[in-house]
Amino acid sequence: MRFVTFERAGEARLGLLTGGEIADLTAETGAALSLLGLLQAGEGALAEAAGCAAGAPRHPLEGTKLLPVLPRPGKIICLGLNYAEHAAEGGREKPDYPNFFMRGATTLIGHDAPVIRPRVSEQLDFEAELAAVIGRRVPRHVSRADAPSYVAGYACFNDVSVRDYQRRTPQWTIGKNFDATGPFGPAFVTADELPPGATGLHIESRLNGKVMQSANTRDMIFPVDETIMLLAQCLTLEAGDVLVMGTPAGVGFARTPPLWMKAGDTIEIEIEGVGLLSNPVIDEA
Structure with missing residues (x-):
């Protein structure tokens, strides 16, 4: 799995890369998803979020503003x-x-x-x-x-x-x-x-x-x-x-x-x- 943190409508969102597109997991779940939050949620959270990708809105990777994969990591x-x-x-x-x-x-x-x-x-x-x-x-x-x-x-x-x-x-x-x-x-x-x-x-x-x-x-x-x-x-x-x-x-x-x-x-x-x-x-x- 390949996750990206990207900006859309002025907010940071979490996406899953599928080919040349980003599946917008934040839009699909309606939750304030972040990679850091999923990691902190524990085992299985990444796979569970990725499972929402099938029905998620898609954005082209090209032209989408990508943020650091973890904008505010721990150490x-x-x-x-x-x-x-x-x-x-x-x-x-x-x-x-x-x-x-x-x-x-x-x-x-x-x-x-x-x-x-x-x-x-x-x-x-x-x-x-x-x-x-x-x-x-x-x-x-x-x-x-x-x-x-x-x-x-x-x-x-x-x-x-x-x-x-x-x-x-x-x-x-x-x-x-x-x-x-x-x-x-x-x-x-x-x-x-x-x-x-x-x-x-x-x-x-x-x-x-x-x-x-x-x-x-x-x-x-x-x-x-x-x-x-x-x-x-x-x-x-x-x-x-x-x-x-x-x-x-x-x-x-x-x-x-x-x-x-x-x-x-x-x-x-x-x-x-x-x-x-x-x-x-x-x-x-």
């Missing part, structure tokens, strides 16, 4: 340096423990929405990433073997980074939390459609059609199952929390000369079996 926990070659291009050693940092929901935008280059910096960089969405409360100290069962599904993510601000402090938080720098979508793909842990999938970024990053999710240093296990040693993961799993080598800052995104550019993130996330770049007004 957004990101991993840095989670591909060995990306760590090396930044002059870092392969980490022994994940480099965790947090993003806020106010950074998130949907497919086709503009990434905004801020007035205060020209160092706007792209990062192709896989996002894993937690489907139910993860017990503390969950085993690595059981961890994948707590993932409800996956989406594409672009961890757009303002590099000079990222390096202004020992922690990366500020450079990762500018408004309109977190493209997330276009669709939420349920875990049953992908290999366990979404491993073995090609991941790529393209800037104005030119390939920048090209790798495979099997190259992650800390894959989804191990990441969940390690986080569960420390904190409670809940339905609707998002894990953004790190980026491969090829980002703009590591190039000679550095390659920064600018107004007029288009950045695409594509993950095999998950989807294609595309966003234009504009300057802050």
Whole structure:
């Protein structure tokens, strides 16, 4: 199943992708459906909602404004340096423990929405990433073997980074939390459609059609199952929390000369079996 959050008549609605159309589940049920609400409702809620698609009004996917798949998720926990070659291009050693940092929901935008280059910096960089969405409360100290069962599904993510601000402090938080720098979508793909842990999938970024990053999710240093296990040693993961799993080598800052995104550019993130996330770049007004 592939769910989208979209805007119609000024409100956020939940839809199911069927070919090139969106089945409007909100209109069909008359309820204020959301992906987050369905995840929090527990096992079977996603399938039950999808079962309403047959009689639901349809909207063309093309031309419909898509929102982040989870506009207001719970925790957004990101991993840095989670591909060995990306760590090396930044002059870092392969980490022994994940480099965790947090993003806020106010950074998130949907497919086709503009990434905004801020007035205060020209160092706007792209990062192709896989996002894993937690489907139910993860017990503390969950085993690595059981961890994948707590993932409800996956989406594409672009961890757009303002590099000079990222390096202004020992922690990366500020450079990762500018408004309109977190493209997330276009669709939420349920875990049953992908290999366990979404491993073995090609991941790529393209800037104005030119390939920048090209790798495979099997190259992650800390894959989804191990990441969940390690986080569960420390904190409670809940339905609707998002894990953004790190980026491969090829980002703009590591190039000679550095390659920064600018107004007029288009950045695409594509993950095999998950989807294609595309966003234009504009300057802050």
